[in-house]
Each structure stands twice: as structure tokens, then as C-alpha cells.
Amino acid sequence: MKHDVELTVNGTSVTATVEARQLLVHFLREDLGLTGTHVGCDSSNCGACTVLVDGEAVKSCTILTVAAADASILTIEGLGGGGDSLTPVQQGFRECHGLQCGYCTPGMVMAATGLLLDDPDPAPDEIRTGLQGNLCRCTGYQMIVESVRWAAENGGPGAVATAEREGASS
Numbered sequence: 001m002k003h004d005v006e007l008t009v010n011g012t013s014v015t016a017t018v019e020a021r022q023l024l025v026h027f028l029r030e031d032l033g034l035t036g037t038h039v040g041c042d043s044s045n046c047g048a049c050t051v052l053v054d055g056e057a058v059k060s061c062t063i064l065t066v067a068a069a070d071a072s073i074l075t076i077e078g079l080g081g082g083g084d085s086l087t088p089v090q091q092g093f094r095e096c097h098g099l100q101c102g103y104c105t106p107g108m109v110m111a112a113t114g115l116l117l118d119d120p121d122p123a124p125d126e127i128r129t130g131l132q133g134n135l136c137r138c139t140g141y142q143m144i145v146e147s148v149r150w151a152a153e154n155g156g157p158g159a160v161a162t163a164e165r166e167g168a169s170s
Contacts, residue, residue, distance in 0.1 A: 005069040009034070010078025011160075018065045025049040025060035028075060036076035036106045040135075047134030050107040050114075051075050055165030057114025059107075059133070074164050076106035079113065087158030088151040089113050098147030100138035108134050112148045116157040117165050124149065 006015045009032060018027060028034045028051070040048030042061055049060040052074040079087050086094065089112050093099050098108070108131065115122060115130035122130060127148045128141065136144060156162070 003066045003069075005066055007068055007070060008072040010073070010075055010082075016065075020064070020066055022065045023061050024051070024053075024063045024065050024068050024073070027065040028060060028073070034075045034077050038103060038106060040104070040107070044133075045135065046104065046107070047111055047131075048104050048107040050110040050134065052110060052114060052161060052164055054168035055114075055117060055161070056168075057111050072164055072168060074110075074161060076110060079109065079158060079160055081160040087113070087161070088155030089116065089148070089158060092147040092150035092154065093144070096143050096146040096150050098144040100136055100143075104134060104136045104138075108136065108144060112144075112151065113157045113161045115148065116152060117161060120156050121152050122148070 001020045002017050003020055004017050016031060025037055025039055028037045037051055037060060038048035040046035044059045044062045047059055050057055051060045053068060053071050089109050093109060099105050111131050111134045119126060124145050127145045
């Protein structure tokens with residue numbers, strides 16, 4: 001069975017007809033070509049598919065596209081607002097070598113952005129707890145924690161994510 005959905009993705013209104021069983025991660029990647037949102041495990045264990053839905057970090061493999069109807073979705077492609085500049089979170093990953101192989105990075109960045117929207121000044125143990133649903137298979141998490149701390153000290157989650165959260169709450 002197919003359904004018509006309308007949602008906003010990275011600030012652009014999108015209307016589509018989707019299968020009732022289609023996961024949001026597949027809609028973003030296959031229908032919209034937003035391949036920065038990765039499919040890591042298809043079971044919500046790794047967090048590579050994390051996006052912001054109405055300003056909240058959500059694993060997009062855990063939500064049906066039809067359930068996201070009328071929502072505002074922010075992916076890694078939209079995080080900077082369409083420009084070439086990096087958000088403080090992205091810059092923090094660059095400054096503190098939190099990138100590793102990069103497969104988990106978009107999900108980590110989106111989860112870290114959501115964390116900083118909830119808590120603009122998290123302690124390292126709060127960052128570890130906040131990102132525990134995202135896995136990095138390359139190395140330990142120390143550089144990722146340092147990246148998030150860098151972002152907290154240098155601008156927070158970023159203007160686009162902050163506007164998304166504020167828009168969702170109004």
C-alpha cells in the first residue's frame with residue numbers, strides 16, 4: 001500500500017508517494033539521494049543513520065517515512081545550511097581528529113548536534129552517555145568526545161540545527 005507524504009527535508013518541502021513499509025533512511029538515501037545518511041546495521045544499533053526529526057536526534061532506520069509525514073528532517077547535507085562552512089560540531093570533528101574512516105561520522109555529528117541542543121555544555125562522561133547509541137568501529141571514542149567538547153566551547157550545535165529545534169517547539 002502506498003501513501004502520499006509531505007515533509008520538509010533540509011529546509012525544502014518534499015511531497016512523495018511511498019510504500020507504507022519504507023524506512024526513512026531508505027527514503028532519504030534512495031528517493032532523495034541524500035547519501036550522507038548511512039545504513040550501518042539496519043537494526044538501530046550503530047547510529048550511522050542518525051538525523052534530526054523536528055530538532056531531535058533520531059535513528060532513521062527506526063522510523064517509517066509515513067510516520068515522518070509533516071515533520072522537518074535535517075540530514076548531514078543540510079546541517080550547514082547549504083553553504084561550504086562547517087558547523088561547530090563538524091569543525092570540532094576536524095580539529096580534534098574525530099573523523100576516523102568517516103562511515104559513522106555523519107551519524108556521530110548528527111547525534112552530537114542533538115546532544116548539544118539538549119545540553120550546550122556536556123561533561124565528557126555526559127558526551128559518552130549521549131553518544132552511546134552510535135558506534136565507531138575504527139578506534140576508541142576519546143577524539144570524538146574531544147570533538148564534541150570543542151564544539152561546545154566554540155559555538156555549540158550550529159545555527160541551522162538550533163533554528164530547526166526552535167521551529168519545532170513553536
